[in-house]
Amino acid sequence: MDTLIQHYSDLYNHDQKSGNWFGDFNPLSKLNILLVIGLCGFFIQDWRFSLGVCILEYLFAALNGKFKYFNSIFLRLIFIIGVFIILIRELSYKVENPTIMFNLLGWKWTWEAFYEGLRLGTVILSFSGAIILFYAFTTMRDLMYSLEQKGVSHATSYVMLASFQTIIDLRASVVTIMESQKARGIETQGNPLVRLKAFFPIITPLLLGALSSSEEKFVAMDARAFAVERKHTFLRQLRKVPAYEKLAVVAIDAAFAALVLYKLVRLFVH
Amino acid sequence: MKKGFDNKLVLFLIPIGVAINFIGGQIAILLRLPLYLDAIGTIVVGALCGGIPGAIVGLVSNVLNSITSPITLWYGVLNVIFGLSAAWLSSRKFFLTFIKSMITVPWFAFVGGGIGAVMTWCLYGFDFGSGTSSLIAIPLDNIIHFPFLSQFIAEFGIDVFDKVLTLIAVYLVLKAMPTNLLAKLPLGHIYIKDVEE
Amino acid sequence: MSYISLKNVSYQYPYSKQFALQDINLELKKGKFYGVIGQNGGGKTTLCNTIRGLIPHFYKGELSGEVLIDGTDVRNWNTGELSAKIGYVFQNPFTQISGIKETVFEEIAMGLENLGIEKNKIIESVISVSELLSISDLLEKNPNQLSGGQRQRVAFAAIIAMDAEMLVIDEPTSQLDPQGTEDVFAIIDKLKTSGKTIILVEHKVSLIARYCDQVIVMSDGKIALNGLAKAVLSDPRLEEFGATPPEVVHFGYAMQKAKKPLTEIPITVEEAVSLVEKRGKQS
Numbered sequence: 001m002d003t004l005i006q007h008y009s010d011l012y013n014h015d016q017k018s019g020n021w022f023g024d025f026n027p028l029s030k031l032n033i034l035l036v037i038g039l040c041g042f043f044i045q046d047w048r049f050s051l052g053v054c055i056l057e058y059l060f061a062a063l064n065g066k067f068k069y070f071n072s073i074f075l076r077l078i079f080i081i082g083v084f085i086i087l088i089r090e091l092s093y094k095v096e097n098p099t100i101m102f103n104l105l106g107w108k109w110t111w112e113a114f115y116e117g118l119r120l121g122t123v124i125l126s127f128s129g130a131i132i133l134f135y136a137f138t139t140m141r142d143l144m145y146s147l148e149q150k151g152v153s154h155a156t157s158y159v160m161l162a163s164f165q166t167i168i169d170l171r172a173s174v175v176t177i178m179e180s181q182k183a184r185g186i187e188t189q190g191n192p193l194v195r196l197k198a199f200f201p202i203i204t205p206l207l208l209g210a211l212s213s214s215e216e217k218f219v220a221m222d223a224r225a226f227a228v229e230r231k232h233t234f235l236r237q238l239r240k241v242p243a244y245e246k247l248a249v250v251a252i253d254a255a256f257a258a259l260v261l262y263k264l265v266r267l268f269v270h
Numbered sequence: 271m272k273k274g275f276d277n278k279l280v281l282f283l284i285p286i287g288v289a290i291n292f293i294g295g296q297i298a299i300l301l302r303l304p305l306y307l308d309a310i311g312t313i314v315v316g317a318l319c320g321g322i323p324g325a326i327v328g329l330v331s332n333v334l335n336s337i338t339s340p341i342t343l344w345y346g347v348l349n350v351i352f353g354l355s356a357a358w359l360s361s362r363k364f365f366l367t368f369i370k371s372m373i374t375v376p377w378f379a380f381v382g383g384g385i386g387a388v389m390t391w392c393l394y395g396f397d398f399g400s401g402t403s404s405l406i407a408i409p410l411d412n413i414i415h416f417p418f419l420s421q422f423i424a425e426f427g428i429d430v431f432d433k434v435l436t437l438i439a440v441y442l443v444l445k446a447m448p449t450n451l452l453a454k455l456p457l458g459h460i461y462i463k464d465v466e467e
Numbered sequence: 468m469s470y471i472s473l474k475n476v477s478y479q480y481p482y483s484k485q486f487a488l489q490d491i492n493l494e495l496k497k498g499k500f501y502g503v504i505g506q507n508g509g510g511k512t513t514l515c516n517t518i519r520g521l522i523p524h525f526y527k528g529e530l531s532g533e534v535l536i537d538g539t540d541v542r543n544w545n546t547g548e549l550s551a552k553i554g555y556v557f558q559n560p561f562t563q564i565s566g567i568k569e570t571v572f573e574e575i576a577m578g579l580e581n582l583g584i585e586k587n588k589i590i591e592s593v594i595s596v597s598e599l600l601s602i603s604d605l606l607e608k609n610p611n612q613l614s615g616g617q618r619q620r621v622a623f624a625a626i627i628a629m630d631a632e633m634l635v636i637d638e639p640t641s642q643l644d645p646q647g648t649e650d651v652f653a654i655i656d657k658l659k660t661s662g663k664t665i666i667l668v669e670h671k672v673s674l675i676a677r678y679c680d681q682v683i684v685m686s687d688g689k690i691a692l693n694g695l696a697k698a699v700l701s702d703p704r705l706e707e708f709g710a711t712p713p714e715v716v717h718f719g720y721a722m723q724k725a726k727k728p729l730t731e732i733p734i735t736v737e738e739a740v741s742l743v744e745k746r747g748k749q750s
Contacts, residue, residue, distance in 0.1 A: 001594060004603065008572065008590045038340075073338055081341065085394070091408050092417070120394060124341055131340035141569070154581075158567055159284045163330055165566035165611055166289035174293055178300065188301060195301040199435060200442060202297055207290055207314065207443045212451055214282040216562035219521060221282070223555040223626060224565065224578035228547035233580045233589060235573060278525060285566075453481035453527065462482060 015239040020064055020137065026241045027143040028150070029249050030134055036256045038130030041123040043263050047115065050122035057129035066136040073132050074125075081124050086117030093117070140164065146238060154232065158221075170210060177202055279454045280319045287311035287327035288334065294436075305432045309352050309382070313440050316356030317365055318447075318455045324353025344393055351381050356440075360457050371441040375433045383429030387422040403428055468538065470633065470664050471495035471518055476532035478513060478522055487513040489688045491532070495666065497632075500659040502679035502696065503668045506709030510688040511668045515557075515635045517541075518666060520549040537632075551582055554631035556623050558638040563622035564610045571602065571621055574610040578629040596628040599654060615642035623651065633664040640671065652678050673713045676700050676734040684710050701732035715739045 018024055025033075037057075041050040061070035093113035101109040144157035181201050182188055188198045290311030298307045312331065316324020328349025336343040355377065364370045387403075407424035411417050444461050452458030476491040488510050495501060495518075503511050516522045523530040524546045534541040536549070557563065568574040572593055579589040597603045600620045605613065610621055619642045626634065636655065640648040652674045659665050669675055675682060675696070682699040684692040691708040692699045699705070701719065705712045718739060719732035729746055733739035 001598060004594050004606075005590060008594065009587060012586060012590065077339070077341075088404050088408070092404075092411070124393070128340035131336055131343065135337045155281050159281065159288075159326070159330060160333075161567035162282075162285035162565075163288040163334060166285045167292050167334075168611070169566070170289045170293045171296060174297060174300070178297075192303070195303055196435070198301055199297060199303065199307075200439060202301075203290075203294060203310065203439050204442050204446065206293065207310070207439075208446055208448075210286045210290065211283065211314075211443075212448065213562055214279060214286055215451060215454070216557070216559055217282045218279050218525065219555065219557065220563040220622070221565065222278075222521070222525070222546070222550050223563075225547065225550050225581040225629065227278075228551055228581050228583075229545075230547075230581070230583040233583050233586055235576050235580055235586060235589060449482050450480060454525075 012235050012237070014237070016142070016236050018137070022064060023137045024239055025137075025245055026238065027138045027146040029241065029245055030138055031143075032249050033252050034130040034134045036252050038127040040256065040259065041126040043259055045119060045123065047119040047122045050119070050126040053126035054122055054129055057126065057133055061133060061136060064137075066133075069136050070129075070132055074129055077125060077128050081128070082121040085121040085124070086114060089113040089117035089120075141236075142238060145234065145236065148232075148234075149238075154226075158226075166210070170206065173206055173209070174202065177206055277319070277454070277456050280323050280456065283315055283319060283455075284323055284327055284330065287315035287324075288330045290314065291327070291331040292334070294439075303435075305435060307432060307436055307439075309349065309378070309433075310436050310439050310443075312349050312352045313356040313378075313436065314443055316353040317360035317440065317444060318452075318457055318461075319357075320456045321354040321357035324356050325350040326353070328353045341393075345386065345389055348381055348386055348389070351385065352378065355381065357457065360460060363460060365441055365444050366460070368438075368441055371437045372434070375430060375437055378433040378437065379426055379429040382433060383426035384422055386429070387418070387425040390425070391418055391421060469494040469535075470497040470537060472533075472535040473517070474533040474535075476517065476530070476534055478517065478531075479529045480526060481528045483528070486688050487528075488517065491517075491690055493683070493690060493693065495664060497664050498659070498662050499664060499680045500656070500678060501666045502675035502682045503666060503685060504670070504672060504675060504682060504710045505685035505691070509685040509709060511685050512557075512637055513688070514683075514685060515555070515637050515666065515668060519553050519555050519635045520544055520546065521555075524549075551629070552632055554626040554629055554634045556626050556634070556636045556639050558641050560615050560618035560622055560642050563625075564613075564618050566611060569609060570606065571597075571608050571610050571613075572606040574621060575625045575628050578625055582629065592628045592630070596624045599627070599657075600624045601650070616644070616647060619643060620647075623654075627654075627658065631663075633666075634658065635666050637668045638670070639667075640669065648674065670711075672700065672711055673715075673735070676713045677737075684708050686710075697734055700734040 015024075022030070037053060041053060044050070058070065058074070061067050090107070090109050090113045093110070093116050095110070095112045098108070098110035098112050101111050101114060103109070140160055144152075144160050148154055148157055178188065181198070186198055186201050187194045189195065288311060291308050294307035294310045298305050308331070309328075312324055312328040315327045329346050332342055332346035332349055359365065359374050359377075364374050390403075403421065403424040406427070407417075407420040410424060411420035414420060447458070447461055449462055452462050471493070472495075473491045473493040476488055476493075477486055478488040479486055491514070503514065505511055513522070516526060517530075517534060518536075520536065520541050522528070523542065524544075536544060537552070565574060565577055568577055575593045575597065576589050579592060584592070593606075594603070597606055600623060602617070602620050602624060605617060605621065610618065613621065619639065623639055634655075640651050643651060648671060655665055655667065656678050667675070667679070679696045681694065682692070682696045683690055684699060684705065686708040692702055692705070700712055701716055703720070705716075713734055715733050715736055715738070719729055722729050723732075727746075729739075729742040731742065733742050
C-alpha cells in the first residue's frame, strides 16, 4: 500500500511530461502558435510561402516523432484537397492567352490555372497541417484542463471529453443494433432504396437508447459531486509556463499582428 | 457554459448529440449510402433543448471533426445555424407531423448546401470548392455561365437528399421519445402527447 | 433525532396520475443499516430518489408531505452539498462510469477532485478504498474497457471514497457473482460499523437478513412492512406484498406445520442451525 501511495504521489505531485519539448508547452500556447502559422497563408496568398510552411510542418512532425500520425492525415488531405483543387482549377480557371502546360486528350492544362490551384491548395493545406500538429502534440484532456485554469467551467470539459467516449460507445452499439435488425429480417444490402430504408430502424433505437441513458448519467455524475460549487482539486498538474515559452508566443503574435496590419494598409494605400 | 443550463439534464444530452452526428455518417458508410447524415444530433438536441445547446452540439462536432479534417472548422457556423433553427422550428411545432417536418427540408438544405456554398466560395478564393459538388457545379456552369449560382445549386441539390433522410430520422425519434424524459427537457413539453394512466 | 424523516410523503412523477409513493412515514436513524425489499415497480427506487433529494430537485412531479434530511427540508438543500452528504450507487454499472477519465485511479478520484479535497489526501483515499474493494490491480486500467462486474466495483469505490455520511445503494450487486456479492455486503457492513447510515435496495433477501438492522417492504408505492429485520422477514404476510422471504423462513414454518415448532422463526441459516441444535438438546 505504501509503495502504491509513493507511486501515485510521485505521479501526481510532478508536472505531467509528454517526453517532447514542444509537447510540454501549455496547450493554449501551442494552439496560439500553430493557429498563427496556419492563418499566415491566408494573408500572404503565395504558394511559395504556403508550400514552405507545409514542408516545415512535415519536417517538424518528423523531427519530433510524430511523422506517422501527421503523415496519415496529411497525405490524405494532399490528395483530396491539394490535387483536387488543381484539377478543379484546370477545369474552371479561364484567362486570356493562357500558357499551355500540356494537352491531355483535348483537355488543355494551363500554367495559370495550375498556379492558381497550387496557391489555394497550399494555403488550405498549411492551415490544415497546423491544426493536425496541434492535436498531434496535445491531448484533449490537457487542453480542457488548461481552459479550466483560465476559468472555463468544468461542464465544458465534461462535454468535450464525454463526447469522445460517447462516440466510441455508440460505435459499438451500431454494430450490435445492425446485427439484431438483420436477424429480425431488415435488409441492409441490395439496391439503394433498400439500404436507405434500413437507415431508420438502426438510427432510431440507437438515438432513443442513448438519449434515455442521459438520465442515469446525470444521476451518476451528480453522485460524484459534479454540481458542488467548491474549488476543485486537479490531480494532474501541467507545467508552469516558462518565460521563454511566453516570449515565443508574444513574439509570434506580434509578428502576425504586424503582417495583418501591413496587409490592411496595403489594401487601402494601393 | 454552465450558467445557461438551469435545466440540468441538457448538459448530458450534448455529448450524445455530438456522438449521433458522428454515428449517422458511420451508418451511412456501413449501408453504402453516399450521404453525410451528420446533423441529426444537432437538430434533435436543438429541437428538445433549445438553440444554444443545439448550437453547442454543432460546434463541438466540428471541433472534433477538425482533428482529422481541419478545414471543417470553417463550416462550424453551419452547424450553429442548424442548432438554432431546429429550436425555432421545434417551438413552432414543425416537427410534430411528418409533413411539416418535410417542409423544413428546404431550409436545412439551404443552410447546409446554400450557405455552405457561400463558405466554400469565400474559402476557396471565390471559385469552386474541392468537394464532389464541384463535379456537378462545373458542368452546370458551362451551361448557365454563373459560377457561384452553379456551386449554390449543386450543393443545395445534394443536400436536399441528405436532409430528407435527416429529418425523417429526427421526426421518428421525437415521436418515440418517452414522456418521462421529455418532461425533463426545456422544449420537451411540445412532444408530450397525453397524460398516461 | 432521525437522520432522515419522511412525514405523509406522497409523490407523482410528471404527467403520471399514479402515485409512485403514497403516505410514506419513515424515520431513519443515524448509523443504522436499512434494507428495502419488495416487488419491482413497488416504489423502492423512488424512495431512494426521495431520500437522496433527486426528488424534487431533478425529478419534478408532485411531492407532498415533509422530507427532512438531517433536520432540513429537502427543498431547502443545495443540491451540490446534498450530493456530498448522501452517496448514491445504483444498478447500471455502465452509466456510472463517467466516461471522461482514462484510468480507474482518476475515475475514483473524480468525486474527490470535485469536492476540492487536498491532493495527497485524495491519493490515500483512492488507494485505501481500492484495496477495500480488491481493485488495486485495476487502478491503471481504462475504466471504459472493464467488465460489468469490475465497473460496478469501481463505481462503488468512487462513491465510498467520497466518505459521505449516508449511502443510498440501489441493487449494487446485479453484475457480481455470489462471492463478489458477499464481499460487497461485508464492505457495506464495515461502513456501517464506521458510523455510516445505509439504505440498501436488494433482492437477495438472505443477505439482507444477515446484515440489515431494519427492513422496509415496499408495495404499490406504500410501506407495507417496516421494522426489525427479524420481525419483517418472518412476517407471514411478506409474500402477499410481493417480497420473497429467505429460504429458512419457509423451513421455520414447515417445522411449525409438522408440529415440531422451533422457538422462533429463523431468518438466517446460522440462526436456523442454532435453533435446531437448541431444540435437539431440549428434547
